[in-house]
Amino acid sequence: MSDMPAAARPVRRRVITEEIAEEPPRATAYVCEAASCLSLQSHDITVRLGEVVADAGLGDVEIKRVGCLGLCAAGPLVEIAETGRLFEKVTPDAVGPVVAALADVKQTDVRAPQGPFFEKQLRVATENFGRVDPESLDDYVERGGFEALRRVLSDMTSTEVREEVTRSGLRGRGGAGFPTGLKWTTVAKAQGTQKYVICNADEGDPGAFMDRSVLESDPYRVLEGMTIAAFAVHATEGYIYCRAEYPLAVARLRSAIRQAQRAGYLGSGIMDTSFAFDVQIRLGAGAFVCGEETALIASIEGRRGTPRPRPPYPAVSGLFECPTLINNVETFASVPTILRKGPDWYAAIGVGKSKGTKVFALAGRVVNTGLVEVPMGMTLREIIFDIGGGIIDGRPFKAVQTGGPSGGCIPADHLDTPVTYESLVELGSFMGSGGMIVMDDTSCMVDVAKYFMDFCRDESCGKCTPCRVGTTQMWMLLDRITTGRATGGDLAQLEHLAAIVQRTSLCGLGQGAPNPVFSTLRYFRDEYLAHIEERRCPAGVCTIEQPAEVMA
Amino acid sequence: MSVYTLTIDGKDVAGSDGQTIMEVAEENGIDIPGLCHLEGIHDRGACRLCVVEIAGSPKLAAACVTQIAEGMEVTAHSDALLEYRRTITEMLFMERNHVCAVCVANNHCELQDTAEDMGLTHFDLPRISPKADIDASHPLFAIDHNRCILCLRCVRVCDEIEGAHTWDVMHRGLDTRVQTDMGIPWGESPTCTSCGKCVQVCPTGALFEKGRAVARGSKRRRPFLPWMKVVAEERGL
Numbered sequence: 001m002s003d004m005p006a007a008a009r010p011v012r013r014r015v016i017t018e019e020i021a022e023e024p025p026r027a028t029a030y031v032c033e034a035a036s037c038l039s040l041q042s043h044d045i046t047v048r049l050g051e052v053v054a055d056a057g058l059g060d061v062e063i064k065r066v067g068c069l070g071l072c073a074a075g076p077l078v079e080i081a082e083t084g085r086l087f088e089k090v091t092p093d094a095v096g097p098v099v100a101a102l103a104d105v106k107q108t109d110v111r112a113p114q115g116p117f118f119e120k121q122l123r124v125a126t127e128n129f130g131r132v133d134p135e136s137l138d139d140y141v142e143r144g145g146f147e148a149l150r151r152v153l154s155d156m157t158s159t160e161v162r163e164e165v166t167r168s169g170l171r172g173r174g175g176a177g178f179p180t181g182l183k184w185t186t187v188a189k190a191q192g193t194q195k196y197v198i199c200n201a202d203e204g205d206p207g208a209f210m211d212r213s214v215l216e217s218d219p220y221r222v223l224e225g226m227t228i229a230a231f232a233v234h235a236t237e238g239y240i241y242c243r244a245e246y247p248l249a250v251a252r253l254r255s256a257i258r259q260a261q262r263a264g265y266l267g268s269g270i271m272d273t274s275f276a277f278d279v280q281i282r283l284g285a286g287a288f289v290c291g292e293e294t295a296l297i298a299s300i301e302g303r304r305g306t307p308r309p310r311p312p313y314p315a316v317s318g319l320f321e322c323p324t325l326i327n328n329v330e331t332f333a334s335v336p337t338i339l340r341k342g343p344d345w346y347a348a349i350g351v352g353k354s355k356g357t358k359v360f361a362l363a364g365r366v367v368n369t370g371l372v373e374v375p376m377g378m379t380l381r382e383i384i385f386d387i388g389g390g391i392i393d394g395r396p397f398k399a400v401q402t403g404g405p406s407g408g409c410i411p412a413d414h415l416d417t418p419v420t421y422e423s424l425v426e427l428g429s430f431m432g433s434g435g436m437i438v439m440d441d442t443s444c445m446v447d448v449a450k451y452f453m454d455f456c457r458d459e460s461c462g463k464c465t466p467c468r469v470g471t472t473q474m475w476m477l478l479d480r481i482t483t484g485r486a487t488g489g490d491l492a493q494l495e496h497l498a499a500i501v502q503r504t505s506l507c508g509l510g511q512g513a514p515n516p517v518f519s520t521l522r523y524f525r526d527e528y529l530a531h532i533e534e535r536r537c538p539a540g541v542c543t544i545e546q547p548a549e550v551m552a
Numbered sequence: 553m554s555v556y557t558l559t560i561d562g563k564d565v566a567g568s569d570g571q572t573i574m575e576v577a578e579e580n581g582i583d584i585p586g587l588c589h590l591e592g593i594h595d596r597g598a599c600r601l602c603v604v605e606i607a608g609s610p611k612l613a614a615a616c617v618t619q620i621a622e623g624m625e626v627t628a629h630s631d632a633l634l635e636y637r638r639t640i641t642e643m644l645f646m647e648r649n650h651v652c653a654v655c656v657a658n659n660h661c662e663l664q665d666t667a668e669d670m671g672l673t674h675f676d677l678p679r680i681s682p683k684a685d686i687d688a689s690h691p692l693f694a695i696d697h698n699r700c701i702l703c704l705r706c707v708r709v710c711d712e713i714e715g716a717h718t719w720d721v722m723h724r725g726l727d728t729r730v731q732t733d734m735g736i737p738w739g740e741s742p743t744c745t746s747c748g749k750c751v752q753v754c755p756t757g758a759l760f761e762k763g764r765a766v767a768r769g770s771k772r773r774r775p776f777l778p779w780m781k782v783v784a785e786e787r788g789l
Binding site (some may be wrong): 018463464465470472506 | 565570597599612635636640676724726728748
């Protein structure tokens, strides 16, 4: 059997395990067990619900652990699958209403609209969120998992796969937005017998948790995306570089890899074809710079995690000097759906050169903090006010910070800008991995710039001079401004220094570090001037030393 | 091996496949500054003094690690580049505690020379000046971290030429330090061969021979590393 050529071998349908083949339950409660809800003891809720349901004699009710339901602000969340009714801030001691709702579910129930937070979203990479048990392979398969991989392995050539990804218009979701199809083609065409696929899960932007949620809620999807990518670029080995600060994501990934290997979705002879691909996890030890692809590769190789100048790009010479494909978690997570529903379906979503959907992590002073996925081209206003529910306590919106430490702050005047890779750059910000920190009038923009500069100076690897020294010097100047010790000359020097660090730094960390300064200066220069000239902080955040009064 | 023609600062030059902009510039008498670059050990593009503009590329490239290509148009000297380099030099001075007047390397210091070439006359940027250690536990040599600019020539020469790999790097950002054998005192290092190559290649007074007073730390009088052309003939010393 094993000597037969791949084409001659039938692709065997995997039999879904018996318990799922049984009669489906009359009612199902989804209990969110992603990190945010789990930290509020949502696992106890699952256990308690099971006990109460058993005591009440509801034998036809299923209590199911699922991944992120999205509305993290209102967690722990429990959803009734049949009616779409969402229970917020559930506690293990008060599961009564949930059980009552489960008992009431009828065959004729249809899912009711759940309000704009859910209805305005379009889920692709997160389509299984809150639906599948993240540790159940069968559950993933039941919801169409590995269908795309089956199609790829049985019906397509690697060229066709790359063409479909190119046609979908998918671009790198880690930040820079490099066309994914082009990257895959470059790696596929690079010289070399050994090639690697790396999944970058070293998410480090403050306020960003898209990748973590994907790995915690639907880990198989990432494995499927990586396997398809490996087939498309002729790679046989893959690595997932995940930060060690995500223990739940790592645990679920480990479980997913093990189950996928056992079921023949990873390893040699995947889905009974001759294609072989396996995945290993590498843990990052808390360095932000290891999200930079060359530093990440160095770290996997066991060397100090510092970036190196490019070219050569990893596509030509990457891990162990072999051609290497590096994509972000969300990019890989989008691939199975694209290949299942077709590239033209995906390309029809979005605007201009930004196709498809993007996952954003809403954080800060917004009512509905949580994880959302929206079509590209949706305006910031729709994301923050319709989906996000506006600002906490009805305070005025001041700015939204996108793109992490390399991004910028976008003020209220530009709320109606459609979110695309290009539009955000035009506004002096950056798509980044998808963190959105919403700020109201209680935020001082100079203080925000200082915060991000502090982050960058702390995370600078120390290799190149402008980033190592310049970020600290910019932070010192910002500190002078926020404590009321600055002069106009300091502001001029800050701008001068920011320009040089941006131009001359070795990697994206240093080149992007001045962006928060540039964007806050562009939109909130008056706040800088108030600190310097009037020695006051308009938002009342900074403690400004007032000069001692001169006795006349 | 293919040969490429390109221009550097408008001058037509030629080089072979695999050569860097820095190498071709040097061969043609065009001086591009650089403190982490040292011929004979591999380049890392870290000090950023050698950044040049390449026509058609939006980003600056480090000349020491960028390979030449056919038809490349390189600008190695311009007012903007001089300003970048001068500021980067100033950053290096402001990062730790460089006091030339009491330094063993005074007048024999590549950082000082670079400042002179850049026309650096005074310091504007905020002074960081953390308290840094001195390790004088080795019988012959000492390291004063106050004068280290993290070019890592010592690390590379120890690894690539001497093959001892006594030196390496620890911590990150401003706290980055070169270290001997996982951070033990230099004098207790079981791997150090006391060859002195690290001292010879150090561009500043960070690594020095013991027993030499202020401004007596010339490293160029004993060019015992003939395979490194950093020595006399190149610099006319």
